Amino acid sequence: QSSCSAASVFATLVAAIVTKGIATAQQKAKQTKDIVKGPYDFIVIGGGSSGCVAASRLSEVSSWKVLLLEAGAEEPNYGMVPAFYNRYLTGPFYDWQYKTQKSGWDAGGSTGRGKILGGCSAVNALHFTRGNAGDFDHWSSLGNTGWSYKDVLPYFKKSENNLNPAIASDTQYHGKGGPQDVELDRYIDPNTQLLMKAYEEAGIASINDVNGAKQIGVSRAPSSASHGERFSTNRAFLTPAVRRRPNLTVQTGATVRRIILSSGAGKPRAVAVEYDGPQGRKTVKLNKAAVLSAGSFNSPQILMLSGIGPKSHLNDVGIKPVVDLPGVGQRLHDHMFAKGNVKFLLGKTANLGTQQQIIATISQYVQKRTGPLTATGNPANVFFRSKFQKADDPRPDIQIPLGGSQYLTTTGVKGCASPEAAGTYFNQLGFNAINLHPKSRGHILLNKANPYGMPLIYHNVFGDESDLKPIYEAFRLAVKLNSTKVFRDNNITLSYNKPKQCTQLTFNSDEFWKCTFQGAGSANQHPTSTCSMGPDSDKLAVVTPRLAVRGVEGIRVMDASVMPGTTSGNTNAVCVMIGEVGSDFIKQDYNVKTG
Numbered sequence: 001q002s003s004c005s006a007a008s009v010f011a012t013l014v015a016a017i018v019t020k021g022i023a024t025a026q027q028k029a030k031q032t033k034d035i036v037k038g039p040y041d042f043i044v045i046g047g048g049s050s051g052c053v054a055a056s057r058l059s060e061v062s063s064w065k066v067l068l069l070e071a072g073a074e075e076p077n078y079g080m081v082p083a084f085y086n087r088y089l090t091g092p093f094y095d096w097q098y099k100t101q102k103s104g105w106d107a108g109g110s111t112g113r114g115k116i117l118g119g120c121s122a123v124n125a126l127h128f129t130r131g132n133a134g135d136f137d138h139w140s141s142l143g144n145t146g147w148s149y150k151d152v153l154p155y156f157k158k159s160e161n162n163l164n165p166a167i168a169s170d171t172q173y174h175g176k177g178g179p180q181d182v183e184l185d186r187y188i189d190p191n192t193q194l195l196m197k198a199y200e201e202a203g204i205a206s207i208n209d210v211n212g213a214k215q216i217g218v219s220r221a222p223s224s225a226s227h228g229e230r231f232s233t234n235r236a237f238l239t240p241a242v243r244r245r246p247n248l249t250v251q252t253g254a255t256v257r258r259i260i261l262s263s264g265a266g267k268p269r270a271v272a273v274e275y276d277g278p279q280g281r282k283t284v285k286l287n288k289a290a291v292l293s294a295g296s297f298n299s300p301q302i303l304m305l306s307g308i309g310p311k312s313h314l315n316d317v318g319i320k321p322v323v324d325l326p327g328v329g330q331r332l333h334d335h336m337f338a339k340g341n342v343k344f345l346l347g348k349t350a351n352l353g354t355q356q357q358i359i360a361t362i363s364q365y366v367q368k369r370t371g372p373l374t375a376t377g378n379p380a381n382v383f384f385r386s387k388f389q390k391a392d393d394p395r396p397d398i399q400i401p402l403g404g405s406q407y408l409t410t411t412g413v414k415g416c417a418s419p420e421a422a423g424t425y426f427n428q429l430g431f432n433a434i435n436l437h438p439k440s441r442g443h444i445l446l447n448k449a450n451p452y453g454m455p456l457i458y459h460n461v462f463g464d465e466s467d468l469k470p471i472y473e474a475f476r477l478a479v480k481l482n483s484t485k486v487f488r489d490n491n492i493t494l495s496y497n498k499p500k501q502c503t504q505l506t507f508n509s510d511e512f513w514k515c516t517f518q519g520a521g522s523a524n525q526h527p528t529s530t531c532s533m534g535p536d537s538d539k540l541a542v543v544t545p546r547l548a549v550r551g552v553e554g555i556r557v558m559d560a561s562v563m564p565g566t567t568s569g570n571t572n573a574v575c576v577m578i579g580e581v582g583s584d585f586i587k588q589d590y591n592v593k594t595g
């Protein structure tokens with residue numbers, strides 16, 4: 001109780017300090033000048049997880065003139081404080097403020113999407129998981145040549161600068177010296193450690209390196225962080241040295257409306273990009289290719305606004321179809337979880353430190369960006385295979401994040417980022433189980449009332465209710481923890497809501513858990529597959545396995561939207577890899593040295 005109220009006071013005071021810092025940072029970050037001077041060889045649309053990689057790698061070729069157009073602003077200093085995730089980066093200045101439509105178990109709500117240089121990597125929870133080797137072998141088995149695990153592993157390694165010597169020494173799986181700093185979450189609290197031990201006691205293997213040879217088990221989480229600070233792809237790939245390249249222009253505050261295609265005989269070709277910049281609407285000419293990296297919601301939107309998409313839908317919303325590509329916006333895939341209100345009630349509460357200590361440290365950090373500040377989202381995870389996963393599929397189908405909250409540590413001081421987090425973290429830890437490979441798929445449409453505004457996002461969460469089955473198993477595993485020695489010795493118990501209508505049902509049965517979920521489910525902010533890659537035989541494939549948009553010349557897509565389906569973990573690291581692979585495809589096509 002005292003931890004909660006202390007945390008509330010703490011959060012209010014911190015909020016006051018940070019609000020001032022935020023206002024100043026936002027003012028500074030606003031781009032007022034348009035510095036674009038075309039034509040460019042490559043125009044990268046969207047400076048997110050993949051787009052920053054593409055702009056950086058393509059501009060390594062000094063004879064190529066590269067432009068990066070990003071709708072959002074530069075990253076603020078306070079964004080480096082990982083614990084501010086979910087609290088200070090969610091407003092309209094740094095987020096698209098998208099809403100989802102009612103579909104499946106999704107009642108319609110908000111979904112986060114970074115509108116900032118670095119994209120979602122600048123606002124996310126920092127987990128840096130590659131997924132399972134089987135994810136990429138599966139992509140390859142669908143006919144996507146060049147995407148097997150053997151093919152993509154060198155690219156994961158190329159971008160990485162792993163800061164944990166024990167992990168970095170495994171050079172078969174890890175890289176040292178790449179642009180992207182990666183380190184294990186620096187602070188792991190005693191309660192999460194107890195949960196990890198309880199899972200081990202319940203038969204889940206302990207894994208040292210989730211991005212190494214084995215993924216399935218209970219493991220600490222790697223993060224896109226550098227010595228405790230957030231390390232977005234903007235910080236990693238658009239370093240001051242890269243930004244000084246004379247052949248690279250980065251224009252923030254520039255929202256792309258459409259790619260302009262040539263008219264006339266033959267295949268249409270991308271010839272220019274139209275955007276709304278800080279000094280009004282502008283068209284910039286293009287010599288070689290547009291690289292669309294606007295993410296799983298905006299990349300299909302921009303294609304459709306350019307006349308590339310399902311013909312009947314384009315006609316319906318008043319956009320003239322140029323290329324009838326039925327797969328654009330289809331196949332939306334995301335990790336899914338049910339909202340069960342299940343918690344671990346903890347025997348011990350964490351120590352917040354004195355308010356003065358915490359405020360002094362945060363204040364110093366926000367104003368001067370100095371001080372040893374580290375933080376984390378969920379410091380550990382369980383990846384496991386339920387009995388519903390096919391025997392010949394090596395991937396896990398369930399992820400259980402352990403921790404369930406953000407918190408902030410400084411030397412000798414522990415606090416947390418928000419009253420909400422404090423409430424749930426310090427006395428209890430939320431429990432959630434995520435279906436990593438649901439059968440349910442959704443789609444994206446243009447909004448007829450304003451095609452250039454917010455797209456219509458239909459996640460179709462648990463549209464196929466068989467997707468709940470592995471989740472029931474994860475809940476049963478959580479119940480099993482109640483009888484572990486670790487739980488008994490440390491006075492930890494599992495608590496769950498039991499609405500009236502569920503009391504007659506057999507405890508722990510499928511029906512019981514389904515009833516406690518009360519039809520509430522959500523996608524996990526990892527949307528993929530809306531411009532899916534695929535071979536010629538795949539009629540819904542939007543891009544070729546080399547990421548070229550079908551039916552046109554001069555448009556590549558590089559972001560989460562090209563994945564044929566979700567991977568077995570959080571998606572940021574995969575988007576970095578996609579930026580690396582896609583940039584090399586372009587270099588190969590122009591006979592430029594790669595690697």
Ligand SMILES: Cc1cc2nc3c(=O)[nH]c(=O)nc-3n(C[C@H](O)[C@H](O)[C@H](O)COP(=O)(O)OP(=O)(O)OC[C@H]3O[C@@H](n4cnc5c(N)ncnc54)[C@H](O)[C@@H]3O)c2cc1C
Pocket residue numbers: 045046047048049050051069070071072111112113114115116117118119120121123124125126127128129254255256257293294295296298299302377525526527558559560561569570571572573575
């Ligand atoms: C709140 C949150 C938490 C998350 N936590 C994690 C996590 O802990 N670990 C993890 O691995 N993944 C996490 N993810 C998901 C992960 O970060 C994303 O999957 C990944 O960053 C997507 O990369 P992307 O390149 O596809 O798109 P993005 O990173 O979204 O980049 C797209 C960029 O394009 C810009 N853009 C869009 N439209 C236009 C336009 N019209 N004109 C110009 N620019 C445009 C956007 O502003 C953005 O900068 C999280 C996501 C969110 C939202």
